[in-house]
Amino acid sequence: MRRNRRFRRTESMLRLFTETDVPRRSLVPAYFIVDGSGVRREMPEHSGLVQLSCDTLRDEAMRARDGGAEAIMLFAVPTEKGVAHATRGDSLACRAVAACEGTGLVRMADVCLCSYTHDGHCGLWHEGNHGRPGGVDNDATVDILADMAAALAGAGAEVVAPSDMMDGRVAAIRAALDRDGLGDTLVLSYAAKMASAFYGPFRHAAESAPQHGDRRGYQMNPANGREAMREIATDIEEGADMLMMKPALTNLDLIAAARARWDVPIVAYQGAGEYAMIAEAARAGRIDRARAARETLLSIRRAGADLVVSYFAPDVWSGALTL
Ligand code: PBG
Ligand code: ZN
Secondary structure, three states, rough: OOOOOHHHHHHHHHHHOOOOOHHHHHHEEEEOOEEEEEEEEHHHHHOEEEEEEEHHHHHHHHHHHHHOOOOEEEEEEEOOOOOOHHHHHOHHHHHHHHHHOOOOOOEEEEEEEEEEEEEOOOOOOOOOOOOOEEEEEEHHHHHHHHHHHHHHOOOOOEEEEEOOOOOHHHHHHHHHHHHOOOOEEEEEEEEEOOOOOHHHHHHHOOOOOOOOOOOOOOEEEEEOOOHHHHHHHHHHHHOEEEEEOOOOHHHHHHHHHHHHOOOOOOEEEHHHHHHHHHHHHHHHHOOHHHHHHHHHHHHHHHHHOOOEEOOOOHHHHHHHOOO
């Protein structure tokens, strides 16, 4: 008989033969930034996602830094809509980036228009013509995204992270960064981002739920793994430095496939809905929050992700989650 259980006889053996871990540096917390000061708006109806102003963000960032984080992901949620705000050097997003200057953290700034458009779509909507249906105007959107990325990098973001899923945006962003002398900025592209049911709470926190239609015209069909590989290949060709895969738990196979095929860093995003599933089940007393969080993070790492953006990250520095 083959006794595989030999490895599991004692606590120290369990520790010794552990294959995967979740170092603190691999966890990237994500924050929603709003206008104002002194804001710390906990959203219990969204499992504790929190909106911060630039000053409270800095406090939170310092806490993350002290807790072992090396990077943060920033989403600005400006009160005033209109895509013209997205490209300004003094936009809320740029001020949030600047507010974290000197923390020692790598600042990853989201690049997308859904918090700026009036209808919540990730790009400019056109109504369609000649009997063709409406949709996002890809190329007009890409022009704005490129300038938005350059503005964020100019404000100090070490990483820009386009999450819009338009075609050609990585190349356009690279060109805009080079144009502005910001060529050392890393591009973390959401290469394989599915049109997912797991973004619900994020859209409340980011105030970016589409007011009409859905995102299936630009985000990917969750059924398509081969297409995800094409998206990744395209983004790498266009100059992406790192890949984002999202959601994480429903795409573990694709994370593993991408890991085997490309040697760039892979980041997985455990989205707000993935977080909420666990947070709410734990709140209802059905599962253990810390154990479930740890198990999901481990499995995402085991699939091959280098970094994981997760709303559980602050649990680590609060002491609620031991990795
Ligand atoms: C918007 C964006 C979304 C997320 C990251 N960027 C939501 C969406 O596409 O609707 C998801 C984040 C999360 O679920 O936590 N471009
Ligand atoms: Zn968007």
